[in-house]
Each structure stands twice: as C-alpha cells, then as structure tokens.
Amino acid sequence: MSLCVLIAFFYLICAPPTLADSGFDHLDGAPPSKIAIIGAGIGGTATAHFLRQHFGPEVAIDVFEKGVVGGRLATVTVNNQDYESGGSIIHSLNLHMQDFMKQLGLKYRKSIAGKTAVFNGKEFILEETDWYLLDLFRLWWRYGISFIRLQMWVEEIMEKFMRIYKYQAHGYAFTSVDELLHSLGGSGFLNMTRRSLSDYLLELGVSQRFIDEVVAPVMWVNYGQNVSIPAFVGAVSLAGAQANLWAVEGGNKLVASGLLKLAKANLIQAQVNTVSLLSNGDAHQYKLSYSSTTFNGSDDVYDIVVIATPLQKNVKADISFEGFEPQLPDIPGSYHQTVASIIHGYLNCSYFGFSDPKLFPFTSVLTTGAADLFFNSVASICPVNITASFRRKQPHEARVYKVFSPEPLERNELKTLFKSYYSVQVTEWQAYPQYGSSQEMPPMILHDNLYYLNGIEWAASAMEMSSVAAKNIALLAYHRWTRQLEMIDQKDLMHKIKMEL
Template sequence: MGHRAILPSSLHIFRMAPLLLLVALVPQLCTGQPGPPDPPGRIAVIGAGIGGSAVTYFLQQQFGPQVQIDVYEADRVGGRLATLTVNSQQYECGSPSMHSLNLHMQDFVKLLGLKHRKEVAGKSAIFNGENLVLEETDWYLLNLFRLWWHYGISFLRLQMWVEEVMEKFMRIYKYQAHEYAFSTIEGLLRSLGGDHFVNMTQKSVGESLQGIGVSQRFIDDVISAVMKASYGQSVSIPGFVGAMSLAGAQGNMWSIEGGNKLVCSGLLKLTKANVIHARVTAVSLHNTEKKHLYEVHYEQEGTLGSDFYDLVILAAPLHKAGYPITFLNLQPSLPEPMGPYHRVVTSIVHGYLNSSYFGFVDPKLFPFSSILSMDTPDAIFHSLESLCPVNVSVGFRRKPPQEAAVWRVLSQRPLDRKELKTLFKSYYSVQVIEWQAFPSYAAAGSSKSLPPIILHDGLYYLSGVEWAASSAEMSAVAAKNVALLAFNRWFGLNEKIDQQDLMHKLKTEL
C-alpha cells in the first residue's frame, strides 16, 4: 500500500516540474531584466584610408562576419597611401614607408599575403640653403664620428629618448591583444607612459629635447630638417609627434611591394565591406524605443541619399577643408575642432637633378638619394628624394645621378618654374598633389585636451588620434582601439574599458 501511494505522488511532482520552473522564472520575466543585446546589424565607416580600412577589419573581427559594414569614401581608397604613374611605373607619392616596429601594419602584410619591397640602399644629407651641413657615408662608424664631431653626445641622448618612448608605446599591442580599450586618447597615452606621455602632447619637440640635454645646434640642424621632411612643420610640433617621427628617421623602414595602398584595398576586400564612393554630408540621430539609430546622409554623383546604422565610425578628419560633415540632433553638441590641417605639396618630377645647386658640379659625383632641408626662411623645399618604383625587380639599381630619375619633392607650396629650374637642369614631367596631410599643430596652440573618441553613444571619432601623432601605424592602433571600445561598450564589458595599471594587471593575470 505504501509503495503504491508513493508512486502516484512522485509522478505528480515530475508532472508539476515545468509549472514550477515557469513560476520560478515569473519574477525575472516581470522585472524585465534584459538578456545580452543583439550585435549591431549595420555599421557605417566614413573614410577608406588606413584608419577606415583597418577599423573595418577590426570591427568584423570583434562583432563577427554577419555584421554589414558600409565604407563611405569621397576620394580614393587608401587616402594618403597613394601612388602616381610615371612612364608606366607607379611610385609612392604619399606615406613612403613604415617602421619595423609597426606591428599592426606587419600583421596586415602577412594576413593579406603581401610582401616587403626589396630595399634599395641610398644615402642622405642635410642642406641649409647654401651648403650640405651633414652627409651620410657608407661607413657606419664614420657616420657616428661625424655626428659626435659636430654635435657631441646629443645624438646619443636623442636615441635613448626615442628608444624609451618606443619601448613604452609597444605596450599597446599587449593591451589590445587582451581586448582592453580606452575611451579617450589621453587615457590611452597615460596607460602607456603615464602623465609624461600626455605632457609630451602639450610640450614641443624642441623643448622636450632641450630638457634631456640635446644641443640647440643639433635641434636646428638635424631635428628641424626631419620635422620639415615628415610633417612640413617646425620643431614647435608636440614632443610625442616628434618622437614617433624620429623613430622612423633612425632606420629599419620598409615598404610594400606593389604599393602601400594595397593594405587598404586588401582589408576592405577581405572583409567584403560595401564600399560606397560618395561624400558624406551629415549624420543625424534618430531615437527609437529600444536604441539610437544614426542616419548617414551622402551625395553620390549629384544624387542625395541616406541610410540607417547602429554604429558610425568617423575615420576622416572632421575639420578637413572641403569635406564638412554636419551633425544633427546630437545632445550635447560636438566640441569645436582643434584646428585645421596643414597643407603639404608633393611634386613628382621626372628629370635631371641640378647637383651643382648642392655643391657637386660633376653630377656623376653626387652620392645622395635624399636631401633634407633645414628650417630656413628661404628654403624652397622640405625634402628631395629619388624614388624607386613600387615594383622593384631583383636586379634593380638606382639610376646614376647624371641620368634622369623620378624625384619626390615636398614643399610648403607648389614650386614655380624658377624653383623647378633651380633644383633640376631639365625635366620631362611634373605631377603635383596638394595634401591636407597632417594636423596644423601650431594652430592647436596651448590646448590642454585632445579630440574625443566618443562623440555620442554609438558615434566614434578615430582620426582625432592624429593630434597626438600622425602615421599609418597610429591610425591602425586607433582603429583597433575604436573597434574594441565599440564592442566592449555595446555588450557592457566595462571591465575592459579604461582600466588602470594595466601592465601590473596583465603580469598578475599571466
């Protein structure tokens, strides 16, 4: 009897189990506790330079291949990674090379199956408008002796300073590998080098180097020439910008076979991004019951259009003349841009160099492939460089100085006929590109803050990082940071954002 009584009771309990489970879930259902959000359906990236193409790749890595990414580009894919054609050969007219420590760019090359271009050796010199003040030789020890003879140990102090900055900067790759992100540029810099890195964005490179005992003569002769060749600006540019540039000036540079722009087109093709060749005119906010939506308005071949997105990434300068973007319905309104972009003119000249202008009457004796100009009032160029084509054959050699070659001349304004005749005995062709290449750092004045990364809940600004330092790798670092930041904020992973003392944290975790 007892056994028969127990069995029906047990069956009754098992039949009641689904109901009991439902009762247990009712409080949670009634409180409306949300589950994890769905990933974004559509993302817009504005700009298809290295920043835009890199962030497209990193966004897909984070959110998965199902997310649709539209990339808007008003000009050309690649941005400042660009080439020009001379006599059926392509030559770099934008960013010519990358540093060996640029790990994101190195990864892109491997990922896309690209190759490093064969290095073609060449020597450099610095010109003061009348004479060559420093000449590189084929002998490393002789070069060191000349630097010591002219400038004492200033070059050693410079090297130690740059190496210290780069060693700390390299921490960013470990942070990003562990998916940590930063909501401000200052926060990112502070995580790498403390307040010192942030202060370097507010103090000039000239002041920074004087502070470590580099002589004024070395700054005037060498540092000013490197800054002019790199950014077309003086040693008044911020110290952090200068340190990044000087790291490149110390060698270990490389380029991509076929052109550096292949990274951009390759990443967009790899991600199957939808590239829309149109000029974005406005971004407007639309609030729905559940979330923000952003409408991107654009002009394409005279026709106006728009589309809606969950996230928008601005990978083009907000204040670049000629491409203004209006923001509608955003509260609070966006801060004023820090300043304009600096104009640099690139002239690709196919011709015979006038070596006598640099003190070599016999052109056969001219040994240099590049000349940097000191920052003098009468300087007609920033730098002058003999270019190799982007496809370098195995047996390629630079042309002898007495033969016509392709030269890249950087200057503040287009060269007039007299200036061209000063630099070249004769020439077959001149192609000119005017770039708004870099921020006009002097225009920022004594501003104590860098541009924001988060403009609105789902609106991010990638290109503001250029006010801290401008290079292809800095754009790639910023792209990875924005992708991680957008992902972590979307899914509420606050423990991965703006963490303090990350170096110690990662050491204890590992």
C-alpha cells in the first residue's frame, strides 16, 4: 500500500448535558424569531445551513465574523494563483461535505499525483515508488503485518463512525461527545479518547518501528503532535489511508461562503464582545453586544445562540458572559500552534541527499518525531484552480511549497531548506487542540439555548467533524426548542432505526 495512502481523514461530533437541560423555554410552541451564530468557519456556516433546514424560512439567522468567512479554510496568493494555507484535503467518506458540494454546484479539484517519503533527519527511511506492488513488498519486508493490523483497525473504526450519518438522517441528536461516541462504538470509542495512540497500537500488535516511522509522521503532518495523542484522534488522522482524498476547485473556503448564502443568513462583520443573559420568568434570551472597525458598538437580542469559535483561553475569542448565575464554567484545554509557510522557491535537494535536483523524485517529505527537526513536513503544492493543461513543475524549477513547522522559520532555516526563494508567506494557526491522553471534553450546551460547537474538536479536529457537529447542534437546538426529548440521547439507535425501517 503506497505511503500517500497513509495521509488524512474525516470527522465527528457533540457535548454533555448541563443543569440547563432540565427546563425548556417558550412553552407556547412559537418558533424562535432570531438565531445568532458566532463564527463563520465551516462549522458556523454549516450550522446556519442546518438550522435553516430545521427551523424553516421565517427565522432570522445572523452570523457574526470578525475576520474572513471560512476561518481555518483559507488561501494565499502567489504569482496571481491561490494556494490552500489552511484545511486542504477532504476524505471521500465525508458525506456532509460531499452533500454540500452537490447543493452548491461546486467542482472537485483535479488530482495531481506525487510521491511521498519519510525523512529521519539524516536519510529517507521510507520512499514511495511508481510501483504499487513494490511499495507493498517494502512495507511488508520492513514492518511485517503491522500495516495490515493498522488498516483493519482503522477500517473497523470508520465502519462504526459512519453510523452517525444514519442517526442524523433519522433526526437523532446527542448532548455530549461521550454520548455520541458511545452510541457509535460503545465503551471502546470512549476508551480511545483516554488512551494514547502509541499504547493502543502496541496492544493491537503494531510494532514500535512501524509506529515511529509511519504512524508518527502522519501525526506530525496532520496535527503537529506525536503519537502520545489520544487513540481516537490518531484513528481519525490515519483513516485517510484509503487515499480517496479530494479538494474543491477554487478553494475549500468556497464551501463556507456558499453555505452562508444557501442559508440566506445575514453576515455581520463584527467582533462579539459580550453575551448577556436576559431572563423573564422561565423564558431566556441572549443579548449580543458587538463592534467593528466601522462602528463603535451595537447589540441585538436572540432566542438561540451558537458559538462556533474556540473559547479556550489561548485563543483570542474575547467574548465575555454576563448575567449567568451560576457563571458559565471556563472551557478547558488549549489550542496547538502550527505555522504554515507558503514558499515560492528552489528546494535544496542536497539537504535530503540528492546533489542533482533533477533526480529528486518526491513532492512530499514527512518527518519522524526522532528527527528533532525545525519543520514537520515540506510539500510541493498545486494551486486551487487547475486547468487541463496544468503540469506540476520539476524539482529543479521554482515551485510553490507548503512547510509546516512549530515556529516561524528563521532565515538560516529557510536557507537550509531552500537554495533560494522569491517569497515567503506565513500563517500562524491555532489550528487544532493540544491533545492529551486524558482530557475532559468541553460541553456543547452552555445554557438553555446557548450552544458551543467547537467542543467536538476535542474528540478530533477536521472539516467533517465540524460539519457533523453543526448538524448535531441544529438537531439538538430544534428538538430542545420543540421539546422532542425522544430524539435526544437515545440508546441502541441502530436497533431503533432498523425497527423504523
């Protein structure tokens, strides 16, 4: 199985019941008049789309975004061509993203083949070739049946995870990450969020060598972290092993902007500063105070609010909560910084042991944790618009590269990786959580009708995870508003769905 078969994947959902779960407002059954969503990334825009589907055309939906629509789906421009600087690949089994593509009339980006290698700081220890059977033989020769064991494990997890689409198609929702995971994979999935990937794989009979040389590089390129991350996050990262990956022609951020229009949502380009609780007997509403560079401040009142931006302290959400008794708890955890550098220049192939750049065969170089390098990966990338006549430039030509690193590259580090370069564009992302092997999942319900979308990222972070979370939030908000408790946190759903059919 080729190495590029081992990069990327799909996504997941949810959050735990709070004291607010015991009561429901608006007992007259009237629909909400206004809903607010804070954040216009893929999660926020997908939430707007799903809320529109469930609550209908009459409700007003405002989406607040202080930056650019798309959030961590973003592009940069080099020589009049755009390149992905954020989330760049999507798995074929990401059914929500597939459906968004169809509804929005977007096109799949042409795929340009390339070969991948793993670098340990001194030499390449694993190299992809043009021959599938040769790659398979090399994997077997070096690692025995570890690859087969890993593949069987990932396929089993994917098969169970795919149940979420059936649950959501039948309208079922969950109030917590734990409830959702248990409904998909029982206690096994829950245990995977509390044990490290390396320990879990060793117990499965995967060799330490395979973990160090194949699994670790995938974790470094996808999450910038080592194999001590939770096993469930690691499985999500490895599930792209089928290599059925795709991207959107014109840039993945087009999905977010398209969903916003499809939802007929009102985009407010402003920073939400304060969420205040307004109580009138048993009924609750939320006042949002916001401002921007074009106006000093304003506020509006909403029946339902969805926060679709991280609330962890090291991410500058800058939202305060007032009037809540007891006060809302702090959201635990922190986000991991990764730096994406888009560099137009000539790769220093001699650094990787190739004195003649014309002989350098790889488009992507991953690294092992043992390498202790200043970068996690370097890859030649293609623009988001690929014409029929497009050809990938050769390694001795100036190409556009994406380099992932824990810190911005110093000048001497750039000179190490590149013979020379024309431009460097740096994006510092708080891209995904700093994962620990024993971590508390953030809540998804903060108050009666106040929801937190990004809690799902602590199960695993990816575009589809946000999309599934968005569908769950929309269903959860709708069922709690209309008091359809039988659609929330139901047990043995596979059996229920079979009985319904």
